[in-house]
Structures are given as C-alpha cells and as structure tokens.
Amino acid sequence: MKGKYYIQGSAAISPQESFFGSFTPQMPVVEGPLNRLRAKEPDYSGFITPNNLRRMSRVLKMGLVAALKCLQNSDIAIPDAIVTGTGRGSLQDTERFLHNIRDYAETALNPTPFIQSTYNSVNGLIALQQKCTRYNNTFVHRGFSFEHALLDGMMQLAEGRADVALVGAFDEMTDEHFYIKSRLGMWKTALTQPADLFTSGTTGTLSGEGAAFFTIGTTPGIARLDGIRMVYKPSRQELHAALESFLAQHRVAVTDIDLLISGQNGATRYEQFYQQLTRQFF
Secondary structure (H helix, E strand, O other), X not given: OOOOEEEEEEEEEOOOOOOXXXXXXXXXXXXXXXXXXXXXXXXXXXXXXXXXXXHOOHHHHHXXXXXXXXXHHHOOOOOOEEEEEXXXXXXXHHHHHHHHHHHOOOOOOOHHHHHHHOOOHHHHHHHHHHOOOOEEEEEOOHHHHHHHHHHHHHHHHHOOOXXXXXXXXXXXXXXXXXXXXXXXXXXXXXXXXXXXXXXXXXXXXXXXXXXXXXXXXXXXOOEEEOOOOOOOOOOHHHHHXXXXXXXXXXXXXXXXXXXXXXXXXXXXXXXXXXXXXXXXXX
C-alpha cells in the first residue's frame, strides 16, 4: 500500500508496567500456580465514572482506558476512525450471560452482560466517551485481528477518509477460558517463567491478556509504518518467499534490519517456523 503512515501516540495495559511513564521492557513474572500472565491494571477512576465502572467487565475497562490514554498521549480528542481487533471479545460478559441463562432458566435475564459481550462493545464505549460519530469497525479474526485492524486504518488514511485513525487490540483471560484451553494443550503444564520459555522444551505456552492502542496518521510522528503483509497458514517455503518479496517490495536488505521482533512463544509445535526463518535470514 503506497503512502507514508506514522504512529503518533500509543498506550498499553499489559502484564508489564506499560501504562504510565516512559515504557521500559521488563520480564513479567508468572505468579503461580497457573501459567498465566495477568494484566497490571491501572486505577481506572481517573478515566471512568464510578457508576459506569461498577457495570463494566475487565476487558471493557482495559480497552476503553488504553484507548483514552492513547488519545491523551497523542494530544487528540476525537479520531477520524476507530478500528480494533480482538481474538475472543468480552469473555467475562459472555460467560456471565450464559450462566444467567442456566440459573434463571431463560427467564428474567439481565440484558447488560449480553449487550456488553458483543465484539464491538469497546469501540462503542470509546465512540460514546469521545463523541466520535465517524468510521467505527471491529475485526474478529483470531490471530489476524490486530493486523486487519491496522490494515483497515491504513486504508482509511490512504483513501483520504481519515487524517488520524485510532487502531488497537484487546483480549482478556478468564478462569473458565483458561481451563478450556488447558484441556486442549494450549498452556504449559509445569510452572514456567517467561525467562525460561525458550529453554523449557515443552509443549504449550503461557496465557496472557491486555489492550494496546495506537494513533496513526499521515503527519510525521514517533515512528513510520512502511508496510504490512499477512500470510495465512504458509508452508516453510511460502513463508520464506513472502518475506523475501516483502523486503524487496520496500527495497530493504536483510542486512539493513537492526531489530527483529517475532511471535516466538516457547510452544515447541511452532518453534521450527521461527528457528528456520531466523537461521536463514537473520
């Protein structure tokens, strides 16, 4: 996609101390007995009124406040577009609504958990809070959700429909969802700290949660975004070919790259993709 796009501000709520001040990467700690990284949530009272705070689930609070903090850091009140991605949406409210169906035998149900369980509830809250009546969209494409949100935001800028787009992603981990995924072998069974992920040699990884938002625009900011490429379920050869063509498209040599950030997470099932790629190219 042609054009120059810039990140003008950001904010994140994560298992690291990433919300206030100048962010310095830290090694988070799993506070057992489960392999679960919990988000370090800030004091929400400065962003959300007490009445609303009591009604909102964790992911709604994390998503809304991370977005508001991002706009604050960018010195922007009302973005021209709000685009987000989520892999699971509001699990807590979904579970609460399903429990109510069972407990009340499908009668006298409280509609609030159902309303807040919809995937676009975070977007709606941001728009209501900032009185933003322009483009608003949520992508729910599992592991590709944030990438599609970012691509959509770039398209809004490229087509002249927006000068500044708020782009973000959010997901939470509940006790029930953690248990379900553990039955499917998603998490490591022995207690493992993040520092030991790549040396454990065991299947599964650690669960996490959080929310991150960025404002992107066409005026110079803190970083320039030159391109994005998504490849769905590639073979090793297809993945390598996609990387080569992507770099060639942007006239970048492998030797020009100073920092590589990958999604390697210690799950032995997928290690081969990362190891082969980094050995061959980096």
